[in-house]
Amino acid sequence: MLTDITIGQYFPGQSILHRLDPRTKIILLFFFIIGIFILDTSLTYIALTLFTGALIYFSGIPFKMVLKSIKPLWWIILFTFLIHLCSTPGEPVAKIWIFSLTLEGLRQGIFISLRLILLILLSSLLTFTTSPLALTDALENLMGPLKRVGVPAHELAMMMTIALRFVPTLIEETDKIMKAQKARGSDFSSGSIVHRLKSLIPILVPLFISAFRRADELAMAMEARCYRGGIGRTRMKDLKIHTIDYIAYAAAFVFGIGLTALKISGL
Numbered sequence: 001m002l003t004d005i006t007i008g009q010y011f012p013g014q015s016i017l018h019r020l021d022p023r024t025k026i027i028l029l030f031f032f033i034i035g036i037f038i039l040d041t042s043l044t045y046i047a048l049t050l051f052t053g054a055l056i057y058f059s060g061i062p063f064k065m066v067l068k069s070i071k072p073l074w075w076i077i078l079f080t081f082l083i084h085l086c087s088t089p090g091e092p093v094a095k096i097w098i099f100s101l102t103l104e105g106l107r108q109g110i111f112i113s114l115r116l117i118l119l120i121l122l123s124s125l126l127t128f129t130t131s132p133l134a135l136t137d138a139l140e141n142l143m144g145p146l147k148r149v150g151v152p153a154h155e156l157a158m159m160m161t162i163a164l165r166f167v168p169t170l171i172e173e174t175d176k177i178m179k180a181q182k183a184r185g186s187d188f189s190s191g192s193i194v195h196r197l198k199s200l201i202p203i204l205v206p207l208f209i210s211a212f213r214r215a216d217e218l219a220m221a222m223e224a225r226c227y228r229g230g231i232g233r234t235r236m237k238d239l240k241i242h243t244i245d246y247i248a249y250a251a252a253f254v255f256g257i258g259l260t261a262l263k264i265s266g267l
Contacts, residue, residue, distance in 0.1 A: 022138035069124035084109035
């Protein structure tokens with residue numbers, strides 16, 4: 001069901017990850033994403049996987065809910081795995097039609113698939129543990145230096161956060177429309193590809209109308225509250241770095257040193 005998709009949802013809580021400053025979480029996520037692409041040995045991936053599992057545990061968010069974030073992209077992960085399995089040169093262990101399956105392809109496919117899964121899980125943890133308002137303030141603060149060259153940091157942060165916030169809403173709206181169309185006799189799971197694409201038109205048209213209506217209502221609500229952009233705006237709660245954030249930076253630094261040592265060792 002579409003309602004099982006958890007992208008963009010916020011899960012309130014009082015865990016360690018929830019209490020971290022949102023800027024800390026964004027910065028650490030950025031560096032861990034870089035680490036996922038640079039570190040490519042077996043032990044580093046095992047360490048990153050265990051580390052991600054520990055983060056999920058300390059976040060207080062059910063594992064099942066976090067794992068649902070992979071559901072919309074499982075076919076991309078599977079396709080990526082098969083591409084590497086069948087196209088990576090090496091010692092062949094099996095042959096299917098014109099494709100030769102190799103041990104090197106199996107290893108590369110597992111690594112790339114695991115890389116995608118880790119990226120999805122870590123990014124999902126950011127939205128699960130950070131409210132949209134805090135995420136907006138953090139992005140605007142981090143993009144603050146770009147204001148000197150004319151980049152509208154506040155507007156960009158607001159647009160990104162609103163887009164992320166409306167993902168669950170649009171998914172729920174799509175699910176309602178599909179159920180309504182099925183109740184009227186529509187069939188979305190049978191027939192040729194062309195027939196299935198045509199059957200999506202009764203879904204896309206009301207979905208776009210609903211999205212534009214929601215966007216208009218949001219714009220009117222913001223104007224009614226005298227929203228005029230980021231100039232002169234104040235915040236009820238200013239972002240502050242606390243002791244727990246320094247501990248997180250220190251722990252991430254030590255963990256990064258350990259991963260680098262594993263990378264250098266070649267294990």
